[in-house]
Amino acid sequence: xxxxxxxxxxxxxxxxxxxxxxxxxxxxxxxxxxxxxxxxxxxxxxxxxxxxxxxxxxxxxxxxxxxxxxxxxxxxxxxxxxxxxxxxxxxxxxxxxxxxxxxxxxxxxxxxxxxxxxxxxxxxxxxxxxxxxxxxxxxxxxxxxxxxxxxxxxxxxxxxxxxxxxxxxxxxxxxxxxxxxxxxxxxxxxxxxxxxxxxxxxxxxxxxxxxxxxxxxxxxxxxxxxxxxxxxxxxxxxxxxxxxxxxxxxxxxxxxxx
Amino acid sequence: xxxxxxxxxxxxxxxxxxxxxxxxxxxxxxxxxxxxxxxxxxxxxxxxxxxxxxxxxxxxxxxxxxxxxxxxxxxxxxxxxxxxxxxxxxxxxxxxxxxxxxxxxxxxxxxxxxxxxxxxxxxxxxxxxxxxxxxxxxxxxxxxxxxxxxxxxxxxxxxxxxxxxxxxxxxxxxxxxxxxxxxxxxxxxxxxxxxxxxxxxxxxxxxxxxxxxxxxxxxxxxxxxxxxxxxxxxxxxxxxxxxxxxxxxxxxxxxxxxxxxxxxxxxxxxxxxxxxxxxxxxxxxxxxxxxxxxxxxxxxxxxxxxxxxxxxxxxxxxxxxxxxxxxxxxxxxxxxxxxxxxxxxxxxxxxxxxxx
Numbered sequence: 312x313x314x315x316x317x318x319x320x321x322x323x324x325x326x327x328x329x330x331x332x333x334x335x336x337x338x339x340x341x342x343x344x345x346x347x348x349x350x351x352x353x354x355x356x357x358x359x360x361x362x363x364x365x366x367x368x369x370x371x372x373x374x375x376x377x378x379x380x381x382x383x384x385x386x387x388x389x390x391x392x393x394x395x396x397x398x399x400x401x402x403x404x405x406x407x408x409x410x411x412x413x414x415x416x417x418x419x420x421x422x423x424x425x426x427x428x429x430x431x432x433x434x435x436x437x438x439x440x441x442x443x444x445x446x447x448x449x450x451x452x453x454x455x456x457x458x459x460x461x462x463x464x465x466x467x468x469x470x471x472x473x474x475x476x477x478x479x480x481x482x483x484x485x486x487x488x489x490x491x492x493x494x495x496x497x498x499x500x501x502x503x504x505x506x507x508x509x510x511x512x513x514x515x516x517x518x519x520x521x522x523x524x525x526x527x528x529x530x531x532x533x534x535x536x537x538x539x540x541x542x543x544x545x546x547x548x549x550x551x552x553x554x555x556x557x558x559x560x561x562x563x564x565x566x567x568x569x
Numbered sequence: 570x571x572x573x574x575x576x577x578x579x580x581x582x583x584x585x586x587x588x589x590x591x592x593x594x595x596x597x598x599x600x601x602x603x604x605x606x607x608x609x610x611x612x613x614x615x616x617x618x619x620x621x622x623x624x625x626x627x628x629x630x631x632x633x634x635x636x637x638x639x640x641x642x643x644x645x646x647x648x649x650x651x652x653x654x655x656x657x658x659x660x661x662x663x664x665x666x667x668x669x670x671x672x673x674x675x676x677x678x679x680x681x682x683x684x685x686x687x688x689x690x691x692x693x694x695x696x697x698x699x700x701x702x703x704x705x706x707x708x709x710x711x712x713x714x715x716x717x718x719x720x721x722x723x724x725x726x727x728x729x730x731x732x733x734x735x736x737x738x739x740x741x742x743x744x745x746x747x748x749x750x751x752x753x754x755x756x757x758x759x760x761x762x763x764x765x766x767x768x769x770x771x772x773x774x775x776x777x778x779x780x781x782x783x784x785x786x787x788x789x790x791x792x793x794x795x796x797x798x799x800x801x802x803x804x805x806x807x808x809x810x811x812x813x814x815x816x817x818x819x820x821x822x823x824x825x826x827x828x829x830x831x832x833x834x835x836x837x838x839x840x841x842x843x844x845x846x847x848x849x850x851x852x853x854x855x856x857x858x859x860x861x862x863x864x865x866x867x868x869x870x871x872x873x874x875x876x877x878x879x880x881x882x883x884x885x886x887x888x889x890x891x892x893x894x895x896x897x898x899x900x901x902x903x904x905x906x907x908x909x910x911x912x913x914x915x916x917x918x919x920x921x922x923x924x925x
Contacts, residue, residue, distance in 0.1 A: 362780065388782035400777035402770050404837075404899060413770045416763045417782040423791070426762035427755055437763060480782055 315340045315484055315516050316361070316392075321370035323353070323360050323540075330356040332540040334370070338484070343510060343517045345531035347551075349560070353540040354520045355397055358486050362394050363387045375483065389417055393482035395473040397489045397520075401461040407472055408444055408457040414479035415440040444479060450512060451475045451505075467498050471505065478513055485509075487519040491526050499523050503530045528552070536560075573913070577904040585750070592742045604740055606854050608810050611745035612803050614846035615752045617830040618839055619799035622756055624828075625836035625899075626765065627792040628772030630706040632824050633693065636713030637797040639720060639819035640689055641682035641804025646733040646814055647671075647726070648678040654735040658728060665725045675739055679748070679805040686801020687794050689716065694793040698786060710821055721816045732815025739809040748806060749843070752799050756839055759795070768792050772837075829885050834896050841897030849881075856880055 314337060321334040330353040338344050346354050359365045361372055363384040371380040379387055402410050419440070421433035448454040451471055456464060461472060470490060477485055490506070491499040503526050510517055521527045527534060528548040536543040536557050544554045551557055596604065616634060623631045650658075652670050663669075673681075697708040720727045727733075739745075759765050767788050770778040779785050808814050826849075834845030859876040862869070888895065 364776070364779075383784070384779040385782045385784045388780060394780055396777065396780075400774045400780075402773040402777065404769060404773055405766070409766060412763075413766055413778070413783070414781045416767045417784075419763050423759070423762070423764050426764065427758045429758070433762070440763075476781065 313340050314338070315375055316518070317373045318361070319371050319373070321357075321360060321372065322368050323356055323365055324368040330540050331360065331367075331537075334537075334540075334542060336535060338516060338518060340483075340516055341510075341514075342533065343506070343519070343531050345527040345534040346518065346520045346537060347522070347527055347534060348537035348543070351539075352537040354537055355488055356540075357537070358394060358488055358520065361387075362392060362486065385417070388480050388482075391481075391483040392486065393477035393480045393484070394486035395470075395477050395488055395490060397492065399469050399473055401469060401472060401476075403460075403462045405461055406458050407453055407461050407464070408441075408448065410461045410472060411444045411447060411476050411479045412440060414476055415444065418481075447475060447479055451478070451509070466493060467501075470494070470502070474505075474509070478509065482515065484516045484518060487517065487521075489520050489522060491521055491523045494523075496525070499526050502526065506530055573904070573908060576908075580904055580907075588746075588750075589743070592746055596742050601740065604742060605810070606850055607742060608740065608745040608806075609853075610847045610850035611742075611749040612806050612810065613827070613830060613850050614749045614843045615799055615803040615806070616827045617834060617842035617846045618749075618752050618756050619796040619803070620827050621831050621834070621836065621839060621842045622759070622768075622799075623793055623796040624831060625838070625842075626760060626772060627768040627789060629698065629789060629793065630702055631709040631793065631796070632706050632821065632828070633709035633713040634796075634800050634827050635819040635821055635823040636693075636709075636716035637686040637690055637800035638804035638807065638823070639713075639716055639816065640686045641801030642808040642814050642819070643720060643727055643733070643804075644685045644801070645678040645682040645805030646736045646808040648673040648681065649675060649737050649809075650733065650735060651737075658731070658734055659725075661729065661731065662724045664728070668726065675737070675744070675809065679802055679809075682805030682808075683798045683801040686804065687798035690794045690797025690800075691790065694790045694797075698789045698793060710824070713819075713821060713824065717816050717819050720819075727816075730816060732813060733808075734813040736808050736812045736814070738812045739806075745806055745810070748802060752802070753839060753843060756799075760839065764788070764791070769837075826881075829881060832885065832895055833888060835894055835898045835900070837899035838895070838897035838901055840902035841895055841900075845896055852881075853877060 316336065316338040318334050318336045321331060322329065323331040334357065346357065348354050356365065360367045363379070363382050363386070366381050371378055373379070374390060374392060377390065379390060382390070402413060419436055421430070421436050425433040445454065445457065448457050451474070453468065453472060453475060456468065461469070464472060474487070474490065487506070491502050494502060506517060506519070507530060509515060519531070531548060533545065533547055534551045535545050536551060536554070538560045543560055544551060544557050546554065595607070616638065620631075620634050623629050647668055648671055651672055655664050655669060693709065693712045697705060697712060700708050721730050767778070767783050770781065770783060771785055771788055775785060830845045830849050831842055833849065834841030834843070856877045859880065860872050860874055862872045864870075
């Protein structure tokens, strides 16, 4: 398996606070990797650094051979990394389909003047994106609500729409920030299956932050554990479950029976 | 495709033809005062539409509109005045020799007014659009004032505080409303295009828009520049409507009048802006009586200039308190609504038809 994402000596400081410290992550193509850690461990910061929201204090991020450190978020998205957010960030005034179509804007091969004049190149490109997005919505089973207002959807579907929107950017790597947050066990189970399925169907590599242990252990092949910005452990679910340091720092003194 | 698409297209065409017909008839029958009010309404409509693109659709709180308008007015004024009147008017300092003998026709002058304003919009937007919300409002307000003060002081070009007089007068409804209709159509097409959705995405959630691959700064600058362009056009029209301009016209209070129209019509509704602009300019005339001396139950009140704006301010307060969405909210005029009222059933979601 070819390496897709690598971080080298990645650190992120906010004033005196070291949110991420000397992080080294390697992700190969096709993997599903988990990132766990107690609250405030710096997990979302890792995502923000990878996607260019923050510029790392030191270190670099290499994606598919390109050093993407310091790139703008939109450039990184175009390069092939898509993400979802911990707190849902949909475009409230738009329909489900329109939300997904936003992702196609950068792929539009026409100019604004062509759009204003209604020239066929724009119309065709737009129509093609419209079809693609409808098909995408079908694949994620949101086609029945394609014309509903995005914010009128139930919570679980809003989460799925966020993932669909990320998929529409045609990514190689998908970063999911707590996709199962606020879901009941049944919904989390469905989400797990969903993530596995889209990885197959869209030929993706997935990197996810998650608190639901069943989800992480059930779906991830390898897991990184973060605590106070420091990598505590790395390994497959079994190794992580039996890692003393992890049990102590993250799961506390409570026994886990998985 | 939508079953009623054809019908709607015909209806739209009909409305456009009827309105041009109405303009033509009005031109022949109405007295010059009414025509002037209508022309002013067209200018306000263009201003409100362009500010709505920036504020309502892209979510940038910009208060620099008077500045862009000022540029449009001066460019159009200087380009169209006759060399003879330039010689008379520029008596403090003679006009710059390069400009002394130019006399352009009206339409190219309007266009150039827009283009120069857009250029300034681009230059101002470049540093200012790194800010947002109140900070952006303060910065753009400042830039607009800078424009006004520069205009007051480059006397060989603008004739300073004395302003320009004898700008050729245009009173054709077709010119003013023609420009307004073109503005409306262009902005409608932008709003409904992929770019329009990108603007709205930035307004709704900047971080998510960026994560969708949209270059925020580029799109904000684009929206801002287009807005400045149309503000410049409106400024040029203003110069032809009142024929004498001076820098004090373009104080920031003028921006607030436009802001009032945008809020009244609904931030994020183009049709709302047009309707509100017409209502506003008519009310501005109708309410003139409140500034006249009057006798209230035996109480003599001498005329108070500016009383009209007090009434508008109260109106704005009431809107913000009780009807925040304005006349139209973020809705647009659409034929489905009209057809349903007329008893012709259309599918409730026009777009669903397209999907099937």
